[in-house]
Amino acid sequence: MRLTSERRLDDGVLEHTFTLGDVPGILWTPGSVSGPVPLILLGHPGGLHRMHPRLVARARHSAADGFAAATIELPGSGDRPRSPALEEARADLRRALEAGEPVGDDIVDRLVLPLVGQAVPEWRTALDALLALPGIGGPVGYSGGVISVGTRLAAVEPRITAAVLFAGSFVPRAIFEEARRVTVPLHVLLQWDDEGNDRQAALDLFDAFGSKEKTLHANMGGHTGVPQFAGDAAAQFFARHLR
Amino acid sequence: MRLTSERRLDDGVLEHTFTLGDVPGILWTPGSVSGPVPLILLGHPGGLHRMHPRLVARARHSAADGFAAATIELPGSGDRPRSPALEEARADLRRALEAGEPVGDDIVDRLVLPLVGQAVPEWRTALDALLALPGIGGPVGYSGGVISVGTRLAAVEPRITAAVLFAGSFVPRAIFEEARRVTVPLHVLLQWDDEGNDRQAALDLFDAFGSKEKTLHANMGGHTGVPQFAGDAAAQFFARHLR
Numbered sequence: 001m002r003l004t005s006e007r008r009l010d011d012g013v014l015e016h017t018f019t020l021g022d023v024p025g026i027l028w029t030p031g032s033v034s035g036p037v038p039l040i041l042l043g044h045p046g047g048l049h050r051m052h053p054r055l056v057a058r059a060r061h062s063a064a065d066g067f068a069a070a071t072i073e074l075p076g077s078g079d080r081p082r083s084p085a086l087e088e089a090r091a092d093l094r095r096a097l098e099a100g101e102p103v104g105d106d107i108v109d110r111l112v113l114p115l116v117g118q119a120v121p122e123w124r125t126a127l128d129a130l131l132a133l134p135g136i137g138g139p140v141g142y143s144g145g146v147i148s149v150g151t152r153l154a155a156v157e158p159r160i161t162a163a164v165l166f167a168g169s170f171v172p173r174a175i176f177e178e179a180r181r182v183t184v185p186l187h188v189l190l191q192w193d194d195e196g197n198d199r200q201a202a203l204d205l206f207d208a209f210g211s212k213e214k215t216l217h218a219n220m221g222g223h224t225g226v227p228q229f230a231g232d233a234a235a236q237f238f239a240r241h242l243r
Numbered sequence: 244m245r246l247t248s249e250r251r252l253d254d255g256v257l258e259h260t261f262t263l264g265d266v267p268g269i270l271w272t273p274g275s276v277s278g279p280v281p282l283i284l285l286g287h288p289g290g291l292h293r294m295h296p297r298l299v300a301r302a303r304h305s306a307a308d309g310f311a312a313a314t315i316e317l318p319g320s321g322d323r324p325r326s327p328a329l330e331e332a333r334a335d336l337r338r339a340l341e342a343g344e345p346v347g348d349d350i351v352d353r354l355v356l357p358l359v360g361q362a363v364p365e366w367r368t369a370l371d372a373l374l375a376l377p378g379i380g381g382p383v384g385y386s387g388g389v390i391s392v393g394t395r396l397a398a399v400e401p402r403i404t405a406a407v408l409f410a411g412s413f414v415p416r417a418i419f420e421e422a423r424r425v426t427v428p429l430h431v432l433l434q435w436d437d438e439g440n441d442r443q444a445a446l447d448l449f450d451a452f453g454s455k456e457k458t459l460h461a462n463m464g465g466h467t468g469v470p471q472f473a474g475d476a477a478a479q480f481f482a483r484h485l486r
Contacts, residue, residue: 192450192459203446206461207435215473216435218449218459229483230458233476240472 001129013063015056020129023122024048024079025072028059029135033066036137038242039130040069041123041153041160043144045169046077058143061235067242068136072126074146075118085114093170097196108170112148116175120152127159139242143234147205148175155181162241163187164234167202168194168223179208186214187237189230194223244372256306258299263369267291267322268315271302272378276309279380281485282373283312284366284396284403286387288412289320301386304474308482311379315369317389318361328357336413340439351413355391359418363395370402382485386477390448391418398424405484406430407477410445411437411466422451429457430480432473437466 005017012031017024026048030037040062044051048071059069076083089110096103123142130136139161142150150165155178163182167190186209190202206216215237219230248260255274260267269291273280283305287294291314302312319326332353339346373379382404385393393408398421406425410433429452433445449459458480462473 192457212463213470214435214463215470216459216461218461220455220457227456229479233479236472236476 001126001133009056009060011060011063013060015059020072020122020126022080023072023126025070025126026052026055026059027068027070027130027133028056028063029068030063030066033135036135038067038139038141038238039136040067040141040143040238040242041127042069042071043142043146043150043166044071044074045145046074048073048078050078058231061231062238065235065239067141067238068130070126070130072122074149075115075122083114085110103170105173109172109174112146112170112172113174115146116148116152119146119149120156123149123153124157127157131159141238141242143238145169147171151175151179151182151205151209154184154186155179160184162238164189164237166226167191167205168197170198171201171205176205176208179205180210182209183211185237185241186211187234188214188216189226189234190216190218191223191225192218192220196223244369244376252299252303254303254306256303258302263315263365263372265323266315266365266369268313268369269295269298269302270311270313270373270376271299271306272311273306273309276378279378281310281382281384281481282379283310283384283386283481283485284370285312285314286385286389286393286409287314287317288388289317291316291321293321301474304478305481308478310384310481310485311373313369313373315365317392318358318365326357328353346413348416352415352417355389355413355415356417358389359391359395362389362392363399366392366396367400370400374402384481384485386481388412390414394418394422394425394448394452397427397429398422403427405481407432407480409469410434410448411440413441414444414448419448419451422448423453425452426454428480428484429454430477431457431459432469432477433459433461434466434468435461435463439466 001020003018014029016027062069076086092107140159141162143164145166146169147165154160154163162185164187188206244263246261257272259270305312319329335350383402384405386407388409389412390408397403397406405428407430431449
Protein backbone atom coordinates (compact mmCIF):
# COMPACT_ATOMS: atom_id res chain seq x y z
CA MET A 1 0.00 0.00 0.00
CA ARG A 2 1.37 3.35 -1.04
CA LEU A 3 -0.13 6.51 0.51
CA THR A 4 -0.32 9.13 -2.24
CA SER A 5 -1.86 12.16 -0.54
CA GLU A 6 -3.24 13.38 2.75
CA ARG A 7 -5.52 16.31 3.56
CA ARG A 8 -7.49 17.36 6.59
CA LEU A 9 -11.21 18.09 6.06
CA ASP A 10 -12.88 20.98 7.87
CA ASP A 11 -14.24 18.71 10.60
CA GLY A 12 -10.78 17.34 11.33
CA VAL A 13 -11.20 14.06 9.45
CA LEU A 14 -8.02 12.97 7.66
CA GLU A 15 -8.48 11.84 4.04
CA HIS A 16 -5.65 9.75 2.63
CA THR A 17 -5.52 8.53 -0.95
CA PHE A 18 -3.55 5.38 -1.65
CA THR A 19 -2.81 2.77 -4.27
CA LEU A 20 -2.59 -0.95 -3.77
CA GLY A 21 -0.82 -2.24 -6.84
CA ASP A 22 -2.86 -0.52 -9.57
CA VAL A 23 -6.00 -0.20 -7.47
CA PRO A 24 -6.66 3.34 -6.15
CA GLY A 25 -8.34 3.81 -2.81
CA ILE A 26 -9.21 6.30 -0.10
CA LEU A 27 -8.92 6.06 3.67
CA TRP A 28 -10.61 8.40 6.13
CA THR A 29 -9.61 8.48 9.79
CA PRO A 30 -11.25 10.41 12.66
CA GLY A 31 -9.53 13.68 13.61
CA SER A 32 -8.81 12.81 17.20
CA VAL A 33 -8.52 9.23 18.34
CA SER A 34 -6.84 7.37 21.13
CA GLY A 35 -5.90 3.83 20.25
CA PRO A 36 -6.85 1.72 17.23
CA VAL A 37 -10.34 2.28 15.80
CA PRO A 38 -12.83 -0.01 14.05
CA LEU A 39 -12.95 0.15 10.24
CA ILE A 40 -15.89 0.36 7.85
CA LEU A 41 -15.29 -0.64 4.23
CA LEU A 42 -17.43 1.60 2.02
CA GLY A 43 -18.85 -0.27 -0.96
CA HIS A 44 -20.11 1.67 -3.99
CA PRO A 45 -21.17 1.04 -7.60
CA GLY A 46 -17.84 2.08 -9.11
CA GLY A 47 -16.28 5.43 -10.03
CA LEU A 48 -14.46 6.94 -7.03
CA HIS A 49 -14.42 10.48 -8.51
CA ARG A 50 -18.12 10.49 -9.29
CA MET A 51 -19.00 8.87 -5.95
CA HIS A 52 -16.58 11.03 -3.91
CA PRO A 53 -19.09 13.51 -2.43
CA ARG A 54 -21.36 10.72 -1.19
CA LEU A 55 -18.43 8.63 0.06
CA VAL A 56 -17.03 11.59 2.00
CA ALA A 57 -20.42 12.19 3.61
CA ARG A 58 -20.60 8.54 4.71
CA ALA A 59 -16.98 8.61 5.92
CA ARG A 60 -17.61 11.79 7.98
CA HIS A 61 -20.59 10.05 9.60
CA SER A 62 -18.38 7.04 10.41
CA ALA A 63 -15.61 9.26 11.76
CA ALA A 64 -18.08 11.08 14.00
CA ASP A 65 -18.90 7.68 15.49
CA GLY A 66 -15.20 6.98 16.02
CA PHE A 67 -14.67 4.68 13.05
CA ALA A 68 -12.19 4.79 10.17
CA ALA A 69 -13.60 4.22 6.70
CA ALA A 70 -11.95 3.08 3.48
CA THR A 71 -12.82 2.27 -0.08
CA ILE A 72 -11.15 1.05 -3.25
CA GLU A 73 -12.07 1.47 -6.91
CA LEU A 74 -14.02 -1.38 -8.49
CA PRO A 75 -12.50 -3.33 -11.40
CA GLY A 76 -13.37 -1.70 -14.75
CA SER A 77 -14.53 1.58 -13.16
CA GLY A 78 -13.11 5.08 -12.64
CA ASP A 79 -9.47 5.31 -13.72
CA ARG A 80 -9.03 1.54 -13.92
CA PRO A 81 -8.84 -0.21 -17.31
CA ARG A 82 -12.18 -1.12 -18.84
CA SER A 83 -13.03 -4.80 -19.24
CA PRO A 84 -14.42 -5.49 -22.74
CA ALA A 85 -16.59 -8.34 -21.39
CA LEU A 86 -18.04 -6.11 -18.67
CA GLU A 87 -18.69 -3.27 -21.12
CA GLU A 88 -20.50 -5.70 -23.41
CA ALA A 89 -22.65 -6.99 -20.55
CA ARG A 90 -23.44 -3.37 -19.58
CA ALA A 91 -24.47 -2.58 -23.14
CA ASP A 92 -26.68 -5.68 -23.24
CA LEU A 93 -28.27 -4.63 -19.95
CA ARG A 94 -28.95 -1.12 -21.27
CA ARG A 95 -30.51 -2.54 -24.44
CA ALA A 96 -32.77 -4.86 -22.43
CA LEU A 97 -33.87 -2.06 -20.08
CA GLU A 98 -34.49 0.40 -22.93
CA ALA A 99 -36.49 -2.21 -24.83
CA GLY A 100 -38.49 -2.91 -21.65
CA GLU A 101 -37.42 -6.54 -21.83
CA PRO A 102 -36.77 -8.73 -18.78
CA VAL A 103 -33.07 -8.85 -17.87
CA GLY A 104 -32.02 -12.46 -18.37
CA ASP A 105 -29.88 -14.48 -15.96
CA ASP A 106 -27.21 -14.62 -18.63
CA ILE A 107 -26.78 -10.83 -18.71
CA VAL A 108 -26.80 -10.59 -14.90
CA ASP A 109 -24.20 -13.34 -14.58
CA ARG A 110 -21.90 -11.73 -17.18
CA LEU A 111 -22.38 -8.32 -15.55
CA VAL A 112 -21.86 -9.23 -11.91
CA LEU A 113 -19.99 -12.51 -11.43
CA PRO A 114 -16.64 -11.44 -12.97
CA LEU A 115 -16.86 -8.19 -11.02
CA VAL A 116 -17.43 -10.07 -7.76
CA GLY A 117 -14.71 -12.56 -8.65
CA GLN A 118 -12.14 -9.81 -9.07
CA ALA A 119 -13.35 -7.27 -6.49
CA VAL A 120 -13.63 -9.55 -3.45
CA PRO A 121 -9.95 -10.62 -3.43
CA GLU A 122 -9.00 -6.96 -3.93
CA TRP A 123 -11.08 -5.90 -0.93
CA ARG A 124 -9.42 -8.65 1.14
CA THR A 125 -5.96 -7.48 0.10
CA ALA A 126 -6.96 -3.94 0.98
CA LEU A 127 -8.15 -5.19 4.35
CA ASP A 128 -4.75 -6.81 5.01
CA ALA A 129 -3.03 -3.51 4.26
CA LEU A 130 -5.48 -1.31 6.14
CA LEU A 131 -5.42 -3.41 9.30
CA ALA A 132 -1.61 -3.26 9.24
CA LEU A 133 -1.73 0.55 9.55
CA PRO A 134 -1.18 2.05 13.00
CA GLY A 135 -4.46 3.39 14.36
CA ILE A 136 -6.72 0.91 12.55
CA GLY A 137 -7.67 -1.98 14.76
CA GLY A 138 -10.95 -3.52 13.76
CA PRO A 139 -13.56 -4.92 14.11
CA VAL A 140 -14.48 -4.43 10.47
CA GLY A 141 -17.81 -3.66 8.86
CA TYR A 142 -18.80 -3.55 5.19
CA SER A 143 -21.28 -0.92 4.11
CA GLY A 144 -22.92 -0.39 0.73
CA GLY A 145 -23.33 -1.94 -2.66
CA VAL A 146 -22.59 -3.75 -4.91
CA ILE A 147 -24.72 -6.14 -2.83
CA SER A 148 -23.23 -9.21 -4.55
CA VAL A 149 -19.74 -8.02 -3.63
CA GLY A 150 -20.80 -7.38 -0.04
CA THR A 151 -22.53 -10.75 0.14
CA ARG A 152 -19.53 -12.76 -1.01
CA LEU A 153 -17.16 -10.71 1.12
CA ALA A 154 -19.33 -11.31 4.21
CA ALA A 155 -19.52 -15.01 3.32
CA VAL A 156 -15.79 -15.62 2.83
CA GLU A 157 -13.98 -12.99 4.91
CA PRO A 158 -14.03 -13.82 8.63
CA ARG A 159 -12.77 -10.37 9.62
CA ILE A 160 -16.10 -8.80 8.52
CA THR A 161 -18.18 -8.77 11.70
CA ALA A 162 -21.26 -6.85 10.52
CA ALA A 163 -22.56 -5.53 7.20
CA VAL A 164 -24.95 -2.90 5.90
CA LEU A 165 -25.97 -3.95 2.39
CA PHE A 166 -27.76 -1.76 -0.18
CA ALA A 167 -30.22 -3.77 -2.29
CA GLY A 168 -29.90 -1.87 -5.52
CA SER A 169 -28.32 -4.01 -8.20
CA PHE A 170 -28.97 -7.21 -10.10
CA VAL A 171 -28.06 -10.38 -8.21
CA PRO A 172 -26.91 -13.58 -9.94
CA ARG A 173 -28.57 -16.82 -8.82
CA ALA A 174 -25.20 -18.10 -7.57
CA ILE A 175 -25.03 -15.27 -5.03
CA PHE A 176 -28.28 -16.45 -3.39
CA GLU A 177 -26.47 -19.67 -2.48
CA GLU A 178 -23.56 -17.71 -1.02
CA ALA A 179 -26.03 -15.59 0.97
CA ARG A 180 -27.04 -18.70 2.94
CA ARG A 181 -23.46 -18.92 4.23
CA VAL A 182 -23.47 -15.37 5.61
CA THR A 183 -23.89 -15.46 9.40
CA VAL A 184 -22.81 -12.00 10.60
CA PRO A 185 -25.41 -9.42 11.71
CA LEU A 186 -26.88 -7.74 8.63
CA HIS A 187 -28.73 -4.50 8.03
CA VAL A 188 -30.22 -4.41 4.52
CA LEU A 189 -31.45 -1.17 2.94
CA LEU A 190 -34.06 -1.38 0.19
CA GLN A 191 -35.47 1.56 -1.74
CA TRP A 192 -39.03 0.38 -2.37
CA ASP A 193 -39.41 2.19 -5.70
CA ASP A 194 -35.86 1.72 -6.95
CA GLU A 195 -36.26 1.97 -10.72
CA GLY A 196 -33.23 -0.23 -11.48
CA ASN A 197 -33.89 -2.87 -8.85
CA ASP A 198 -36.13 -5.91 -8.71
CA ARG A 199 -37.94 -5.59 -5.36
CA GLN A 200 -38.93 -9.24 -5.18
CA ALA A 201 -35.34 -10.35 -5.85
CA ALA A 202 -34.17 -8.07 -3.03
CA LEU A 203 -36.73 -9.59 -0.63
CA ASP A 204 -35.73 -13.10 -1.73
CA LEU A 205 -32.07 -12.29 -1.12
CA PHE A 206 -32.88 -10.90 2.34
CA ASP A 207 -34.73 -14.13 3.07
CA ALA A 208 -31.76 -16.20 1.86
CA PHE A 209 -29.15 -14.72 4.20
CA GLY A 210 -28.18 -17.20 6.91
CA SER A 211 -27.68 -14.53 9.57
CA LYS A 212 -29.62 -14.93 12.79
CA GLU A 213 -29.75 -11.15 13.22
CA LYS A 214 -30.82 -9.50 10.00
CA THR A 215 -32.96 -6.42 9.55
CA LEU A 216 -34.53 -5.04 6.40
CA HIS A 217 -35.19 -1.30 6.23
CA ALA A 218 -37.36 -0.45 3.24
CA ASN A 219 -38.02 3.19 2.46
CA MET A 220 -39.89 5.06 -0.21
CA GLY A 221 -38.16 6.61 -3.16
CA GLY A 222 -35.71 5.72 -5.89
CA HIS A 223 -32.16 4.46 -5.90
CA THR A 224 -30.44 7.58 -4.57
CA GLY A 225 -33.30 8.72 -2.35
CA VAL A 226 -32.23 6.97 0.87
CA PRO A 227 -33.63 9.24 3.62
CA GLN A 228 -31.34 10.79 6.22
CA PHE A 229 -33.00 8.80 9.03
CA ALA A 230 -32.22 5.55 7.20
CA GLY A 231 -28.54 6.52 7.09
CA ASP A 232 -28.70 7.29 10.81
CA ALA A 233 -30.25 3.87 11.51
CA ALA A 234 -27.44 2.16 9.58
CA ALA A 235 -24.90 4.10 11.64
CA GLN A 236 -26.61 2.95 14.85
CA PHE A 237 -26.38 -0.64 13.61
CA PHE A 238 -22.59 -0.28 13.26
CA ALA A 239 -22.36 1.48 16.62
CA ARG A 240 -24.04 -1.60 18.16
CA HIS A 241 -21.79 -4.10 16.42
CA LEU A 242 -18.37 -2.50 15.97
CA ARG A 243 -17.88 -0.92 19.37
CA MET B 244 -64.35 9.49 30.99
CA ARG B 245 -64.15 8.37 34.58
CA LEU B 246 -60.70 8.01 36.18
CA THR B 247 -60.85 4.91 38.40
CA SER B 248 -57.35 4.69 39.89
CA GLU B 249 -53.96 6.36 39.88
CA ARG B 250 -50.54 5.07 40.90
CA ARG B 251 -47.00 6.26 40.43
CA LEU B 252 -44.52 3.76 38.94
CA ASP B 253 -40.96 3.59 40.23
CA ASP B 254 -39.65 5.78 37.43
CA GLY B 255 -42.17 8.51 38.24
CA VAL B 256 -44.60 7.68 35.42
CA LEU B 257 -48.24 8.11 36.46
CA GLU B 258 -50.57 5.24 35.53
CA HIS B 259 -54.27 6.09 35.53
CA THR B 260 -57.02 3.57 34.84
CA PHE B 261 -60.28 4.86 33.45
CA THR B 262 -63.56 3.81 31.91
CA LEU B 263 -65.29 5.39 28.96
CA GLY B 264 -68.84 4.12 29.11
CA ASP B 265 -68.20 0.39 29.55
CA VAL B 266 -64.78 0.45 27.88
CA PRO B 267 -61.84 0.19 30.30
CA GLY B 268 -58.58 1.95 29.49
CA ILE B 269 -55.23 3.04 30.86
CA LEU B 270 -53.39 6.35 30.55
CA TRP B 271 -49.73 6.86 31.35
CA THR B 272 -48.25 10.34 31.74
CA PRO B 273 -44.59 11.32 32.19
CA GLY B 274 -43.53 12.03 35.77
CA SER B 275 -42.38 15.56 35.25
CA VAL B 276 -43.69 17.65 32.40
CA SER B 277 -44.13 21.31 31.65
CA GLY B 278 -47.03 22.03 29.35
CA PRO B 279 -49.21 19.70 27.29
CA VAL B 280 -47.46 16.63 25.85
CA PRO B 281 -47.99 14.59 22.67
CA LEU B 282 -49.99 11.38 23.00
CA ILE B 283 -49.35 7.88 21.66
CA LEU B 284 -52.30 5.50 21.41
CA LEU B 285 -51.04 1.99 22.18
CA GLY B 286 -52.75 -0.64 20.04
CA HIS B 287 -52.68 -4.30 21.12
CA PRO B 288 -54.35 -7.60 20.24
CA GLY B 289 -56.87 -7.46 23.10
CA GLY B 290 -56.73 -8.37 26.79
CA LEU B 291 -55.45 -5.43 28.87
CA HIS B 292 -54.54 -7.60 31.88
CA ARG B 293 -52.56 -10.11 29.82
CA MET B 294 -50.91 -7.35 27.78
CA HIS B 295 -50.25 -5.07 30.77
CA PRO B 296 -46.53 -5.80 31.27
CA ARG B 297 -45.74 -5.15 27.59
CA LEU B 298 -47.99 -2.08 27.49
CA VAL B 299 -46.31 -0.63 30.58
CA ALA B 300 -42.89 -1.17 29.02
CA ARG B 301 -43.98 0.67 25.87
CA ALA B 302 -45.59 3.44 27.90
CA ARG B 303 -42.44 3.92 30.00
CA HIS B 304 -40.44 4.23 26.78
CA SER B 305 -42.92 6.85 25.51
CA ALA B 306 -42.84 8.72 28.83
CA ALA B 307 -39.05 8.82 28.78
CA ASP B 308 -39.36 10.58 25.40
CA GLY B 309 -41.82 13.06 26.92
CA PHE B 310 -45.01 11.52 25.53
CA ALA B 311 -48.20 10.40 27.23
CA ALA B 312 -49.55 7.00 26.20
CA ALA B 313 -53.02 5.52 26.42
CA THR B 314 -54.90 2.39 25.48
CA ILE B 315 -58.41 0.97 25.67
CA GLU B 316 -59.67 -2.61 25.74
CA LEU B 317 -60.74 -4.07 22.41
CA PRO B 318 -64.36 -5.15 21.87
CA GLY B 319 -64.88 -8.78 22.92
CA SER B 320 -61.57 -8.99 24.85
CA GLY B 321 -60.48 -8.83 28.49
CA ASP B 322 -63.36 -7.98 30.82
CA ARG B 323 -65.62 -6.85 28.00
CA PRO B 324 -68.56 -9.05 26.91
CA ARG B 325 -67.72 -11.71 24.36
CA SER B 326 -69.23 -11.44 20.89
CA PRO B 327 -70.67 -14.80 19.75
CA ALA B 328 -69.92 -13.98 16.09
CA LEU B 329 -66.31 -13.09 16.90
CA GLU B 330 -65.86 -16.23 19.02
CA GLU B 331 -67.19 -18.32 16.16
CA ALA B 332 -64.80 -16.69 13.68
CA ARG B 333 -61.92 -17.30 16.14
CA ALA B 334 -62.88 -20.97 16.42
CA ASP B 335 -63.04 -21.29 12.63
CA LEU B 336 -59.59 -19.66 12.37
CA ARG B 337 -58.14 -22.08 14.94
CA ARG B 338 -59.62 -25.06 13.10
CA ALA B 339 -58.18 -23.89 9.77
CA LEU B 340 -54.72 -23.29 11.28
CA GLU B 341 -54.70 -26.63 13.12
CA ALA B 342 -55.76 -28.45 9.97
CA GLY B 343 -53.03 -26.65 8.04
CA GLU B 344 -55.65 -25.23 5.68
CA PRO B 345 -55.45 -21.81 4.07
CA VAL B 346 -57.39 -19.19 6.03
CA GLY B 347 -60.17 -18.05 3.71
CA ASP B 348 -61.21 -14.43 3.12
CA ASP B 349 -64.55 -15.25 4.71
CA ILE B 350 -62.99 -16.14 8.06
CA VAL B 351 -60.67 -13.12 7.99
CA ASP B 352 -63.57 -10.78 7.21
CA ARG B 353 -65.73 -12.22 10.00
CA LEU B 354 -62.79 -12.08 12.43
CA VAL B 355 -61.51 -8.58 11.73
CA LEU B 356 -64.12 -6.34 10.07
CA PRO B 357 -66.64 -6.24 12.97
CA LEU B 358 -63.74 -5.65 15.37
CA VAL B 359 -62.46 -2.73 13.29
CA GLY B 360 -65.98 -1.40 12.85
CA GLN B 361 -66.52 -1.24 16.61
CA ALA B 362 -62.99 -0.44 17.83
CA VAL B 363 -62.22 2.55 15.60
CA PRO B 364 -65.15 4.69 16.81
CA GLU B 365 -64.21 3.73 20.39
CA TRP B 366 -60.63 4.86 19.84
CA ARG B 367 -61.91 8.15 18.42
CA THR B 368 -64.16 8.69 21.42
CA ALA B 369 -61.23 7.92 23.71
CA LEU B 370 -59.16 10.44 21.77
CA ASP B 371 -61.82 13.13 22.34
CA ALA B 372 -61.72 12.45 26.08
CA LEU B 373 -57.93 12.15 26.35
CA LEU B 374 -57.23 15.37 24.45
CA ALA B 375 -59.67 17.17 26.75
CA LEU B 376 -57.50 16.30 29.79
CA PRO B 377 -55.14 18.98 31.08
CA GLY B 378 -51.54 18.08 30.22
CA ILE B 379 -52.36 16.15 27.01
CA GLY B 380 -51.94 18.31 23.96
CA GLY B 381 -51.12 16.30 20.90
CA PRO B 382 -49.94 15.67 18.25
CA VAL B 383 -51.16 12.09 18.36
CA GLY B 384 -49.53 8.88 17.19
CA TYR B 385 -50.93 5.35 16.98
CA SER B 386 -48.60 2.48 17.78
CA GLY B 387 -49.20 -1.24 17.50
CA GLY B 388 -51.63 -3.79 16.21
CA VAL B 389 -54.29 -4.77 15.33
CA ILE B 390 -52.94 -3.45 12.02
CA SER B 391 -56.43 -3.25 10.47
CA VAL B 392 -57.58 -1.08 13.38
CA GLY B 393 -54.52 1.15 13.06
CA THR B 394 -54.97 1.38 9.29
CA ARG B 395 -58.58 2.49 9.43
CA LEU B 396 -57.89 4.85 12.33
CA ALA B 397 -55.02 6.46 10.39
CA ALA B 398 -57.25 6.68 7.31
CA VAL B 399 -60.28 8.31 8.97
CA GLU B 400 -58.95 10.18 12.04
CA PRO B 401 -57.23 13.44 11.05
CA ARG B 402 -55.75 13.90 14.55
CA ILE B 403 -53.43 10.89 14.00
CA THR B 404 -50.23 12.45 12.62
CA ALA B 405 -47.94 9.39 12.51
CA ALA B 406 -48.32 5.67 13.07
CA VAL B 407 -46.18 2.67 13.95
CA LEU B 408 -48.04 -0.43 12.73
CA PHE B 409 -47.24 -4.05 13.69
CA ALA B 410 -47.85 -6.43 10.79
CA GLY B 411 -48.93 -9.46 12.73
CA SER B 412 -52.57 -10.25 12.07
CA PHE B 413 -54.83 -11.23 9.19
CA VAL B 414 -55.92 -8.33 6.99
CA PRO B 415 -59.26 -8.28 5.14
CA ARG B 416 -59.16 -7.27 1.47
CA ALA B 417 -61.29 -4.21 2.27
CA ILE B 418 -58.54 -2.84 4.51
CA PHE B 419 -56.09 -2.80 1.58
CA GLU B 420 -58.37 -0.24 -0.08
CA GLU B 421 -58.45 1.86 3.08
CA ALA B 422 -54.64 1.66 3.28
CA ARG B 423 -54.41 3.64 0.03
CA ARG B 424 -56.14 6.55 1.79
CA VAL B 425 -53.55 6.68 4.60
CA THR B 426 -51.18 9.59 4.04
CA VAL B 427 -49.45 10.16 7.41
CA PRO B 428 -45.84 9.03 7.96
CA LEU B 429 -45.78 5.30 8.70
CA HIS B 430 -43.30 2.97 10.34
CA VAL B 431 -44.28 -0.68 9.80
CA LEU B 432 -42.76 -3.49 11.86
CA LEU B 433 -42.72 -6.99 10.39
CA GLN B 434 -41.44 -10.10 12.14
CA TRP B 435 -40.06 -12.07 9.19
CA ASP B 436 -40.80 -15.49 10.69
CA ASP B 437 -44.08 -14.62 12.40
CA GLU B 438 -45.85 -17.98 12.62
CA GLY B 439 -49.33 -16.46 12.60
CA ASN B 440 -48.73 -13.90 9.89
CA ASP B 441 -48.72 -14.04 6.10
CA ARG B 442 -45.48 -12.29 5.12
CA GLN B 443 -46.55 -11.60 1.55
CA ALA B 444 -49.83 -10.05 2.73
CA ALA B 445 -47.84 -7.80 5.07
CA LEU B 446 -45.57 -6.70 2.21
CA ASP B 447 -48.61 -6.10 -0.03
CA LEU B 448 -50.24 -4.00 2.68
CA PHE B 449 -47.05 -1.97 3.13
CA ASP B 450 -47.04 -1.38 -0.62
CA ALA B 451 -50.69 -0.31 -0.55
CA PHE B 452 -50.33 2.50 2.01
CA GLY B 453 -50.67 5.90 0.35
CA SER B 454 -48.13 7.59 2.63
CA LYS B 455 -45.23 9.35 0.99
CA GLU B 456 -43.01 8.58 3.98
CA LYS B 457 -43.32 4.95 4.93
CA THR B 458 -40.64 2.65 6.26
CA LEU B 459 -40.71 -1.11 6.71
CA HIS B 460 -38.51 -2.63 9.41
CA ALA B 461 -38.38 -6.40 9.08
CA ASN B 462 -36.58 -8.39 11.74
CA MET B 463 -35.93 -12.05 12.41
CA GLY B 464 -37.97 -14.01 14.86
CA GLY B 465 -41.55 -14.79 15.71
CA HIS B 466 -44.53 -12.69 16.70
CA THR B 467 -43.33 -11.61 20.14
CA GLY B 468 -39.63 -11.51 19.29
CA VAL B 469 -39.36 -7.86 18.23
CA PRO B 470 -35.76 -6.95 19.10
CA GLN B 471 -34.98 -4.11 21.49
CA PHE B 472 -33.29 -2.09 18.74
CA ALA B 473 -36.48 -2.28 16.64
CA GLY B 474 -38.45 -0.80 19.53
CA ASP B 475 -35.85 1.95 19.81
CA ALA B 476 -36.16 2.72 16.10
CA ALA B 477 -39.94 3.02 16.42
CA ALA B 478 -39.46 5.42 19.33
CA GLN B 479 -37.09 7.51 17.20
CA PHE B 480 -39.75 7.63 14.48
CA PHE B 481 -42.23 9.14 16.95
CA ALA B 482 -39.59 11.52 18.30
CA ARG B 483 -39.15 12.81 14.72
CA HIS B 484 -42.87 13.21 14.07
CA LEU B 485 -44.56 14.09 17.36
CA ARG B 486 -42.15 16.68 18.76
